[in-house]
Amino acid sequence: MMNIDRILLDLEKRNPGEKEFMQAVREVLESIEDVYNENQHFEALNIIERLVEPDRVLSFKVPWTDDEGKIHVNRGYRVQFNNAIGPYKGGLRFHPSLNLSILKFLAFEQVFKNSLTSLPMGGAKGGSDFDPKGKSSAEIMRFCQSFMLELWKLIGPDMDVPAGDIGVGMKEIGYLYGMYKKLSGNHNGVLTGKGINWGGSAIRPEATGYGVVYFITEMLRMRGDSIEGKRIAISGFGNVAWGVAKKATELGAKIITISGPDGYIYDSQGVSGDKIDYMLELRISNDDIVKPYSYEFTEVEYNPNKKPWEEPCDIAIPCAIQNEMDEADAERLIKNGCSYVCEAANMPCTRGAIDLFRKSGIIFAPSKAVNAGGVSASGLEMSQNAMKYSWTPEEVDKKLHQIMKNIHSTCVKYGTQTDGSVDYVKGANIAGFLKVANAMVDQGVI
Numbered sequence: 240m241m242n243i244d245r246i247l248l249d250l251e252k253r254n255p256g257e258k259e260f261m262q263a264v265r266e267v268l269e270s271i272e273d274v275y276n277e278n279q280h281f282e283a284l285n286i287i288e289r290l291v292e293p294d295r296v297l298s299f300k301v302p303w304t305d306d307e308g309k310i311h312v313n314r315g316y317r318v319q320f321n322n323a324i325g326p327y328k329g330g331l332r333f334h335p336s337l338n339l340s341i342l343k344f345l346a347f348e349q350v351f352k353n354s355l356t357s358l359p360m361g362g363a364k365g366g367s368d369f370d371p372k373g374k375s376s377a378e379i380m381r382f383c384q385s386f387m388l389e390l391w392k393l394i395g396p397d398m399d400v401p402a403g404d405i406g407v408g409m410k411e412i413g414y415l416y417g418m419y420k421k422l423s424g425n426h427n428g429v430l431t432g433k434g435i436n437w438g439g440s441a442i443r444p445e446a447t448g449y450g451v452v453y454f455i456t457e458m459l460r461m462r463g464d465s466i467e468g469k470r471i472a473i474s475g476f477g478n479v480a481w482g483v484a485k486k487a488t489e490l491g492a493k494i495i496t497i498s499g500p501d502g503y504i505y506d507s508q509g510v511s512g513d514k515i516d517y518m519l520e521l522r523i524s525n526d527d528i529v530k531p532y533s534y535e536f537t538e539v540e541y542n543p544n545k546k547p548w549e550e551p552c553d554i555a556i557p558c559a560i561q562n563e564m565d566e567a568d569a570e571r572l573i574k575n576g577c578s579y580v581c582e583a584a585n586m587p588c589t590r591g592a593i594d595l596f597r598k599s600g601i602i603f604a605p606s607k608a609v610n611a612g613g614v615s616a617s618g619l620e621m622s623q624n625a626m627k628y629s630w631t632p633e634e635v636d637k638k639l640h641q642i643m644k645n646i647h648s649t650c651v652k653y654g655t656q657t658d659g660s661v662d663y664v665k666g667a668n669i670a671g672f673l674k675v676a677n678a679m680v681d682q683g684v685i
């Protein structure tokens with residue numbers, strides 16, 4: 240029988256202070272406990288202990304020179320967590336807050352997320368505590384090249400396929416890929432999120448946000464509802480928020496907020512049309528996002544140092560970073576009549592917030608299901624690279640849409656409770672776990 244407290248205690252001893260990693264593991268274990276206990280061979284094969292230990296954790300020095308000639312050293316990482324169902328796959332994050340606990344939580348989550356996509360991808364994550372903010376393109380290039388000087392030994396199209404995440408967009412992928420190509424002599428597409436003219440896939444930039452909206456439309460459809468006319472509060476201003484704003488607006492919803500480190504804006508007219516494109520410009524040129532937006536579009540309300548969850552909305556979509564939505568935010572959303580909370584960033588809601596959503600009857604969907612569209616499009620990029628062929632945007636979008644519909648129905652299949660309600664957290668975790676665990680059983684103790 241699974242003893243969650245004992246497993247977590249052991250894990251805590253071996254990984255002291257890794258609170259994000261523990262948070263992610265606890266959520267999965269609590270969800271899969273019953274299924275695990277029903278399948279006794281999992282216990283006999285010690286599947287849990289094998290599942291919570293990453294296959295490999297690599298850390299390396301990344302020295303680079305700034306434009307003034309000063310030399311800096313950052314730390315680079317790659318956590319290859321589990322490759323039971325396919326090559327390691329997952330993004331690279333460049334952010335000053337990055338540490339091993341965050342990377343292990345992200346890589347662990349990626350194992351189950353990738354399993355849910357139905358594509359053959361294992362789970363990994365990597366990155367650096369390098370902060371790309373305020374750096375020149377030449378500095379970013381030198382950093383990426385130095386980073387790849389170490390990483391290229393660890394990756395390959397059938398071994399490990401990195402991509403972007405926070406702080407790593409197409410520009411960084413370009414510099415990383417260029418150096419990989421030079422070192423290995425291979426143009427084999429080993430990174431995803433590449434430029435469209437050099438092996439990238441159509442719809443990859445939009446895919447995470449589009450996937451989020453496709454998942455939500457399924458949730459609503461199942462309940463006889465639709466996204467049209469819904470007021471949606473989102474946080475963040477990056478690639479995910481942009482994709483959500485684009486697709487949700489196209490389908491007739493109104494995006495009423497976006498946010499940055501400096502606060503949030505409330506836009507009563509909705510973030511639509513030119514304003515969505517303006518988000519892209521802000522991302523490239525500014526650290527402060529919200530203030531410039533409020534100067535550009537005068538009808539909006541600028542709320543410095545506050546979070547968007549203060550605004551009454553029908554759907555809340557945190558798109559920024561882990562643990563950005565806490566109990567106080569959850570209480571506000573509940574009080575203001577929000578009906579759905581869907582995680583578009585990785586694990587943006589704290590455990591306390593999720594418990595409150597459950598108690599209040601808010602329908603909550605977890606990131607490993609909701610934001611799986613990004614890595615799904617990456618998987619489709621890998622397929623196109625392997626075939627040396629490209630699909631049209633319509634073809635990729637159709638496949639992405641189908642994948643998100645499947646993920647939703649899989650969550651419903653495994654998450655439907657005796658009272659008929661759907662526990663999306665359970666559904667996503669059980670489905671993601673079973674596929675990986677069964678592959679581990681088939682492949683023996685390795």
Ligand code: GLU
Pocket residue numbers: 328329330331400401402403404405431585610611613614615617
């Ligand atoms: N970083 C994204 C995620 O969290 C995408 C990963 C990928 O495309 O490999 O899923």
